Amino acid sequence: xxxxxxxxxxxxxxxxxxxxxxxxxxDERDLSYEMSEADAYAxxxxxxxxxxxxxxxxxxxxxxxxxxxxxxxxxAKGADxxxxxxxxxxxSGDPAVIARALAGALxxxxxxxxxxxxxxxxxxxxxxxxxxxxxxxxxxxxxxMEVQPEDSGVRVKRELESGWxxxxxxxxxxxxxxxxxxxQLRYATLKGIMxxxxxxxxEVKAADIGFTESDAISAQSIQRAYFPExxxxxxxxxxxxxxxxxxxxxxxxxxxxxx
Amino acid sequence: MDYTLxxxxxxxxxxxxxxxxxEVKPYEETAGEDFPWPLFRKLGELGLxxxxxxxxxxxxxxxxTSYSIVLEELSRLGTHLGSVLAVHGLPQLIxxxxxxxxxxxxxLPAMARAELLGAxxxxxxxxxxxAAAIKTRAELRGDKYILRGQKxxxxxxxxxxxxxxxxxxxxxxxxxxxxxxxxxxxxxxxAFGKRERPMGLAHHTREVFFEDCEAPRSCLVGRExxxxxxxxxxxxxxxxxxxxxxxxxAQSAFDYALSYANERxxxxxxxxxxxxxxxxxxxxxxxxEAARCVTRKAAFLRDNGLPFNxxxxxxxxxxxxxxxxxxxxxVQIYGGYGTSEDYPVxxxxxxxxxxxxxxxxxxxxxxxxxxxxxxxxxx
Numbered sequence: 001x002x003x004x005x006x007x008x009x010x011x012x013x014x015x016x017x018x019x020x021x022x023x024x025x026x027d028e029r030d031l032s033y034e035m036s037e038a039d040a041y042a043x044x045x046x047x048x049x050x051x052x053x054x055x056x057x058x059x060x061x062x063x064x065x066x067x068x069x070x071x072x073x074x075x076a077k078g079a080d081x082x083x084x085x086x087x088x089x090x091x092s093g094d095p096a097v098i099a100r101a102l103a104g105a106l107x108x109x110x111x112x113x114x115x116x117x118x119x120x121x122x123x124x125x126x127x128x129x130x131x132x133x134x135x136x137x138x139x140x141x142x143x144x145m146e147v148q149p150e151d152s153g154v155r156v157k158r159e160l161e162s163g164w165x166x167x168x169x170x171x172x173x174x175x176x177x178x179x180x181x182x183x184q185l186r187y188a189t190l191k192g193i194m195x196x197x198x199x200x201x202x203e204v205k206a207a208d209i210g211f212t213e214s215d216a217i218s219a220q221s222i223q224r225a226y227f228p229e230x231x232x233x234x235x236x237x238x239x240x241x242x243x244x245x246x247x248x249x250x251x252x253x254x255x256x257x258x259x
Numbered sequence: 260m261d262y263t264l265x266x267x268x269x270x271x272x273x274x275x276x277x278x279x280x281x282e283v284k285p286y287e288e289t290a291g292e293d294f295p296w297p298l299f300r301k302l303g304e305l306g307l308x309x310x311x312x313x314x315x316x317x318x319x320x321x322x323x324t325s326y327s328i329v330l331e332e333l334s335r336l337g338t339h340l341g342s343v344l345a346v347h348g349l350p351q352l353i354x355x356x357x358x359x360x361x362x363x364x365x366x367l368p369a370m371a372r373a374e375l376l377g378a379x380x381x382x383x384x385x386x387x388x389x390a391a392a393i394k395t396r397a398e399l400r401g402d403k404y405i406l407r408g409q410k411x412x413x414x415x416x417x418x419x420x421x422x423x424x425x426x427x428x429x430x431x432x433x434x435x436x437x438x439x440x441x442x443x444x445x446x447x448x449x450a451f452g453k454r455e456r457p458m459g460l461a462h463h464t465r466e467v468f469f470e471d472c473e474a475p476r477s478c479l480v481g482r483e484x485x486x487x488x489x490x491x492x493x494x495x496x497x498x499x500x501x502x503x504x505x506x507x508x509a510q511s512a513f514d515y516a517l518s519y520a521n522e523r524x525x526x527x528x529x530x531x532x533x534x535x536x537x538x539x540x541x542x543x544x545x546x547x548e549a550a551r552c553v554t555r556k557a558a559f560l561r562d563n564g565l566p567f568n569x570x571x572x573x574x575x576x577x578x579x580x581x582x583x584x585x586x587x588x589x590v591q592i593y594g595g596y597g598t599s600e601d602y603p604v605x606x607x608x609x610x611x612x613x614x615x616x617x618x619x620x621x622x623x624x625x626x627x628x629x630x631x632x633x634x635x636x637x638x
Contacts, residue, residue: 069269076270187278190306190319193270 001055001149003046004109005079006102006116006128008036009063009070013121024222025093035070038117042178044185045147046115047078053149056080058109062090062101068201075196076188082199087206094218095127102128103135104209113154114175118143126177133175140175141168145182262555268325275332278305283338292454294376294418294462298340299347303373307333308347312355316363317371323496323558327503331551334507337607339462341507345500346414349493350377350423353439357481357489362441366421378419380410380467381490388623390425391434391487395469397426402476404440406448406469416465417451420444424469425490428483437486440478448472459610496561497618498571502554502578505614506547509582512589512607513543520592536592543585550578569631572624579614579621586611 395408
């Protein structure tokens, strides 16, 4: 079973973020990066499926030179080969543009499943996977917590709200967006790191996949990035103590949602 | 000249960073004083228990630079696993360099998998810096060596499965009468004393006793009389490892202090805005950078087969002094909170001291450096 895993590199979780000079995104200088968490789980799930059923794990990622480090990490953990979309034309905050680039690069790949993380730790759109499925004409399932390949397709357990789950069956090839916590992440090993030196990282430019300037046009743009603005509002609750307490409880429960 | 890490070194560093944050730190926060077996075994699984030793014996086959980077990272956040790995590395180094084929086959792969833990037993109650003054005797009787004597401050003592032991085989010959042995736990006559509790060492040390300890003749490592050379060779490389773990400690204390200086408010601003604190932070950062450069250079020279013992001593001296200074200043920047066990820097401060003492005190390091400097004037 061949599985493609889409990876995104994002600023490390403990980064100290500053707003960039153009006020549209964070200042990316001096940041350290890591694999987006849900993507790390998607990779782990792919590696586990490969260990059970054989086949190949191919990772694909788009972005500048620094992204290579996350690709290498995936290879060190056990992915077989990688595709790196390096053309600056692919760089976009629009999930449709990224999905278009990924679809172009995957057109000639043979795979049974595509995994993406449920959503990225930076933009958090949760869209790339679904748009990619649409573009490739694949069935898809989101927020996946368990993957069971069967003869005629794949059974997956989806997470719903309030602790509910749902089992869905899809024909293959299919695309699944994987929820964080589906499994336990492995470490790369020293041996894995050394073995990764010999694994293929295919670089893909826009021209290689017929991706044009018009494909890169974003349908959406960021207007302004800013830190949550702190506001302070004081409200005096009037009435007898028992009534005031009841009102306070209501506000804490439904407005502040601390219970 | 290149000061950047290779792709693989950076990957290794990140692997260790991840491991320390996810498992080592949480484990050590709740663990008692027993040896951290689960963490040690995990080092084996990750391929980190034998980084600079040959792949044919299960090692990582990497250079000392990579080893040093891993040790530094393993000592970040004040974790003790870096020291565990460095101590485990001493008997490995000796077996690899001086052991015969059957000794290498018997011990190195199992040590690389972290199935066997190693210890290095040189120091005695009356022989620390003056290592040639050891009194533990080893006498060949038939096909057995009989060992008699006492070692002290032996890291992993009682926990380790194999002990690289220095003992006198020929009295009156001083350093030339010493030989080295690999002794397995369980050998009749090998016994352990109570736990010693050196300041800042989590896993403690023990006395090790040899009470007519009978070891097979095959436990001799190298030739009779080579023991002192063996020990000194191991310590030369060991100094790079102590420098590396001290760097991790120093860096950790600095990171805490920097972030605290930025947060802590006094007189209406963060204390990091006061020049008094700024100068301390600048000196701390400079001391760490300088020590790291010398440590990396020592590793570089070793990796390239160049003489490195004076530089290794400089690295050990500078890095452990830097760790002492930086952790002291970190406590100072934290003020009263710095002395509290609820804050991390006092533990780093306590941990730093022993670095100036182990693997040759920093006074001994100066003697080694001076001897190297003056060597060329002697015939």
